[in-house]
Amino acid sequence: MESLLLSAIIFIPFFTALIASILRLSYTKLRSFSIASSLIVFGLVLFLAMQYDPHGGMQFVRTVDWIKNYGISYHLGVDTLSLVLLLLVSLLMPLLYLYMWHENRKGYWYNMLLLQSGITGTILSLDLILFYLFWEMMLLPIYIMIGRYGNGKRQYNANKLLLMTMLGSMSMLFSILYLGYTHFEVNGFWTYSFEDLSVLTFTPSIAIWVASGFLLAFAIKIPLFGFHTWMAPAYGSSPTPAVVILSAIMAKLGIYGIWRFGYTLFEEILVRYSYHIIILALIGLVYYAIVAITQSSLRRMFAYASGSHLSLITLGLFFANIYSWGGSLYFIITHALASAGIFLMIGLLYKRTNTIRIKDLGGIASQAPLFAVFFTFFALSIAGVPGTGGFVAELLIIIGAFKYDLWIGIATASTMLLAMLYTFWMLQRTLFGAVGLATQGFKDLSKKEIVMLLPLTILLLITGIAPSLFIPFIEPWITITLETISQNIGGL
Amino acid sequence: MIPEQFFILATLLFSIGLVGVVSRRNLFIVYLSIELMLSSVNLLLVTFSRLDQSMNGTVMALLLIAIIAAEAAIFLAVIIQLYRSKRSLDSDKFSQLTQNKGQL
Amino acid sequence: MILLSFIVLIPFLSALILGVIYLYDPNKPREKLYATIGVTAPAISATIALVIEAKLLSMDASTVFHYTLFEWIHIGKFQIELAFMADRLTAVMLFFITFIGTLIHLYASGYMKGDSGYGKFFSYFNLFMGSMLLLVLADNPIIMFIGWELVGLSSYLLISFYHQEYANVTAGNKAFILNRIGDFGFIIGLVVLFISLEGYGYTFEAIEANIGLIDHPTLTIIAILLFVGAMGKSAQIPLFVWLPDAMAGPTPVSALIHAATMVTAGVYMVARFSFLYNDTPDIGEFIAIIGASTALLGAIIASFQNDIKKILAYSTMSQLGYMFIAVGLGAYSSGIFHVFTHAFFKALLFMGAGAIIIALHHEQNIYKMGSLKNKLPWVFIPMLIATLAISGIPPFAGFFSKDAILITAYSSEHYTIWAMGTITAFLTAYYMFRLLFVVFLAPSIRDHKVEPLANSMIVPLIILAVGSATAGLLGIPEALGGSNLFASFVALPDKPLHILHSTEYYLSALNVALALLGTALAYKLFVRRIHEPLNNSVWRYVVVNKFYIDEIYTFFIVKPLLLLSKFLLYFVDGKIINNIINLTVYSYARMGITFASFQNGKVRYYAFYILVGVSFISTSMLILLGGF
């Protein structure tokens, strides 16, 4: 049973989609199927989380030979990092289905189901080829969703997303191949399990190429500064569920990749060149935030905001100390919750007003106080106001930054200022002031929508008020991982 | 009489045939050029056959002649068919299969 | 001492309850319910606070009460508990926050009558109370910072309370963002402090015990950064511009937040970190200079304002400057004393102003008021007392606290600061009496129809008037025959003063004289007429428009930032980065098109390509085989 648990978590949505498509269900039945599958998965993930031992390293490992000739195996496992993301995905999915309640285009549902499988697979796979497989697989539904159900220049933007992401994937593939080959050369047998590959050592000049193959993929996914041209258009064109997944989960998978693979396969390179990446991420942090200020559309604005915060998470990752790592992991949780919330609300806004141009909005607060409260709450948690989880995460990362270097610390802390600028200016123009043309007769949240947003809100509050409930869960893993790295490279 | 003479001649013929294929637009002449190329191989084969005194080369040359004949059949049929469709044997006139301007 | 946590939690809880009730059905009028819950919560806090203060009074000066609610976070050596601490400094703050806070709540229950956002208002108000109490009671800097931020947030919510007016929201934003600039410095300071003392614990007590471990340059940096936080919160130069705009909120908000409590958080914080500032006298001096400049600037601007709330706002700023002079020069108890007395009379002034505004149907221009003395007697008398108090006329509260500060400045040989403070004292008297005379005594141009005021608005005024009159008596200095009960109670590490009693007398006399002079000037100018006495000169324009500081900020900071944002978006993002990628794609596509154009459909060309290929292969083969 336990050995099948992870596979079940990955494939239940996939098979739901398959069975539903074979049965040619109507959309209402498809909806029930999807929600049932997402709830089952959520239940399984909760069960998994209860069985999980935070001190135990990689758990629930399952290895089945897949392609023996090349040592590729179906190799799954879960540790804290993946469990955190897994929990987030499985939590978000039912909420998104709730959001999609009246969606009668069936392709939408199928794509969401496939997307969940792809993402969970990416999170859980420990074999590099398997990881690559899922990494690509999750791209496809997102691509279709943007191109088919999006808005604006959706086709163009979907292609842009696809091509940029694939560029990264391809470079990653090259590095994966090289790793596998090197292992074959050194040890005489093929394997793509990242644990086996992590023992390989390279000369720095080669390692930097291998590492940059991976890093390009992850940098595009995050996206770091310079690799972000797909970001705003894709976020702007995505339908709401897609954009929620994009910002809440998929962008984090870039971070996940660096964390899982970067810090095991070529930690030395990452530590040695951390300064360069930190500078890049810092530029991104400030740049995205400044660009976000004058964005005209809500989605694009939060796209840049998201980019800024993901740069912050990346920063936390590369400071490589316990505070910053704790902060980054914590920020993954809280930012996922908050950005999911905010993008869902933007979706609701769009449903009501048919526009997300900030200029057309205004005066929502006076007509729909509940909406305004939730919206403000999510915006504030994105900006990292105390009482929400975002603050804790930012604080930890900033502490980590100062531990790394004073000036970089100051630059990192500037996120607090910049986030405030765009958030509050946006709130002012969106919620307050006189009632705009588009916002006349703005309906307040319905019960279903409140149910959808409440879990996010409550979780954000709990993460903000009592982080001690969560930190013991993630700290052991961080401590162990940091120790391992520091042993491997002889001190951080 | 030394083999090199024949070698030079065969090489020359092959080259002339190749030049003919590339540079002429008259399909019939193109056909003849290809025949010339094949025939030059024939010359070579016969020379080798003479050199090593076995009949293998001769047999190969014979087979090659048969192949030439087969190709000739197809070629002539094609020429007839093409001439019927356009009243011309100008290979440049048969250039509809193109996308004049590449596009993205 | 679980009671400590109740003080904080009750307002939060009440805010939550009020919020939920309000959001459940925003349009249903439930003012009684809201008012009951909203006023009861701070009242309970106040009661508990009194109990705790009583206990503290009965014990010796070093007693500190602690209560840990739960561990907030523990990762690595970063261990923060959600814990509360009450020492005597806290007690003082606690006293006037809860006490005056309760009164203002009471006042607000009358003031807000008929407003559609009644429930929302009390929810925010209680949220503010909770946050402020969290700030004051925190036993470690991080929790204090959380309170600090939440205070800013609730201030934002309250300033932009009338959010239908765009300007109000802008004001709220301005307040929050400028506060956040301060917070930025504050949190950096705190983090540097933590990093410097990593592993030694991070409560105030632990920091105080280990402060010697930090080297002096770092300490200086920390001190400056922390003060930046105070600048933002307490509206010091250059971060003061939000305070006048913050008057956009309802008047009780101005009274509670922007006069009595929140703005003094900076002073409290510096006093809380007195052990740190005592080690960095340079920074103290810097703080004092900033304070003095702020005091003077605020006073000058206040003298030329028409809006009753703006005058009070600049006055607040000016008074905050005094407080920073005190804490900067190491006279922490004097600073806190001024905070204490100022809370009474400034709250009173604001509430009085609010009463007038309500009575005159939201009229805020003092020149459109006039001769209200008889129409609003119960406003006039408390306002008079408060004006006397703020102007430093003995024996009202302001005299003692202000005097103590100026004496400190003089005695520590900071004569410039002293001079600035003294001039400010003169100006204070002038503009306050100007306000009083114009509003209450000067002949009115038109006949006002005065709205009757609710009792819930009048009673707090009277209570505060009593406070304003008597609070100063707690701190009668030795020179005047007192024993400075207040200073000995708060027991802060003040720097000792070396000054003769005679000098003190002269200084006090000078202050009183100047105050009277200011009063007289105001009387001469305004008691008979109700218009601006000065001609329209350039200087006057400059002052009336607050030295154009807002505009300067807009021009040099806001505009460039927006321009930068647009520039980055349209040029860097849109042109450079996009074009690099597009150019790559385009050039590849161009190559493709060129290559595809070789595919011209003519068979001899194809044969030619084959020939080229064969030729290439032959050439390389020839070379490989060693040439011909």
Place this chain on the structure above:
Amino acid sequence: MLENSIFAILSLFLVLGSLGMISFKHTIFSAFSFLLAMLALAGLFALLENSFLFLAQIMVSVGAVVVLGLMVVISLGSIEKNIPDEPYKFYWIGISTILVIPLALLIYKALTSLHAHFQETKEGYGELKYVGEKLFAEWVLPFEAVSVLLLSAMVGAIVIARKEEYFKKENYFDDHKQPEDTK
């Protein structure tokens, strides 16, 4: 010596004939040049003492292929106006000649590496009998395959060349739009 003279004459005809074939404008002239070349080639076969191939070359190459071709050309009525105008013919010939040089050099270089010499022929070399022996023993498989080749070529040629009734069915769809006749 005699052999060399014959070789010289035959190769002259051969080369001239092939050069004429690729350079004449008129199809008929080219065809006749080619015929000449083929005859010369047959002569060379004879010079190489390969009597069987000499006959085969004349019969198949000259007799069948060229004459058949000429017949086709004539029957198609390849008269002046249908002959393509090739204004840049000699440029093309020039360029391709330059390009073909490496190939020729390569082949020649390879061939000269043989360092072979003609020896006296064995008894019966080039006779039909020996050819037949080889053909039906070692080379029987290719030989049979060639028959299939000829058959398939025949089928192909017939299919392509025959005129037939199109539009057998009503639901006729064309793969392409019918293009304009000329451009």
Place this chain on the structure above:
Amino acid sequence: MFALIEQFYIILPMTIVLIGAFTLMILSHNKSFELKHFNLVAVLFLTIALAIVMIQFGNIPKGYLFEDIIGKVFIVDDFALLFDIMSITGVILTLLINTDYFHSRSYFNGEYFALLLFSLFGMILLAHAHELVTAFIGLEIASLSIYALVGYHKNNHVSSEAMMKYLVLGSMTGAFFILGTALIYGVVGSTTLNDIATYTNGHNNEESILIIVGATLIMVTILFKIGAVPFHGWVIDVYEGSPFPITMFMASTFKIAIFAIALRLYLIDFVSLHGQWNFILQTITILTLLGGSWLAITQSSIKRMLAGSSIVHGGYMLIAITSVGAGSQIAVPAIMFYLIAYFLSAVGAFGILSYISASGIKQLTYEDFKGFSERRPYLAIFMSIFMLSLAGFPSTIGFLGKFYIFTAGVESEQFLLVGLGITTAFISIYYYFKLIAMMYFYPKNEPQTPIRYTFSSALIVLMAILIIWGGIGSSLIPFIPSADALIDIAKGAINSIG
């Protein structure tokens, strides 16, 4: 040495194919037979042949047919049999998937099937040939039949034009093959691969110049048939001009047959000469990858795009061939696997195209596919699967194919080629996904026309399932072979040569 009866058993499939061709040729003159009968007959013969080959595969030791009489001319080993299986399957699929297409076009008749079978015979001969002249004849049989097939639609100008181009260029490059053969014969005195191998092993490079040059010239023909740049000119035009079934046949089956001889030559004949061609092959690989992707991205017709992309796929296989030269052990099975992968994907993609155009819809350009997913959701899904497989998207067999090829490239340290291969794979995403985008992202611009679900569509589904199976295998489900199965077969076949 085989016993006589065994020899007949071995030659049986080939004979059946040939007899089938004759039968069809004769039947085609009988007016009472209709197209579907011809189809049935052809499939019948081929199925029997396939069944026999399947039984033979793996059960027959390596040997030569009638060795005592004809020498080592006709080899029988698993390698050849595997290619037999693939070719015969290819023809069967070509026949079955295009059933609807045949019926919708008036110009198909009995000879068409005869020619297909002749061509198949040529390919089988090519796969078994262990002697260069036989190989050349096999190649010519296959090619000449295909020339005729390409021009089968006679009253269509482009069809004739395509035939003419293919014929002119094919014959021209065919001459290189026979010239190369002649040169090799000149020095070895024989043209069987064994003798050539013996000669090359026994002599140094100086003495093998003729063999090197001859092999190089043979390589020209092979490169031409693969469609390597700069021998690529014909590919797009001929693919476009031919009827769909022929395009499919050329793109999938014929390409496989070419690799049969190419690999055999490369693995046995010239085994000691690998190093000589590295530079040439590398250059041509680079040109092929770049040129193919350049051609593919610029096309607006799906058929032309697939033609362009088939050049790129040839380029990937050239990477592996170069790797063989550079000493990779795993390159040859990788090529075989890639052939299967490409075969499945191309058959599927062309199959759908022909299936659609059988109903009279001119689904030929990208534009025509707009809104296809709404009109034909299932076909759109399968088309997407084929496109994904061609693009090398993971979880399809196309990915594994590329993976093996690139691994082989990396193994022999051809980093430049692998990098370029990955880059072109990335570019191929653009033109394959463009079709997916067209199908899914745009509203339909034409009214819905009914398409019958026929046998062809079932085969398309089968192709799609095979592609997914080949990409994932079934590590979890028992009874179904895993993804390893194919590469194991390929390895086994390669070992049978050695």
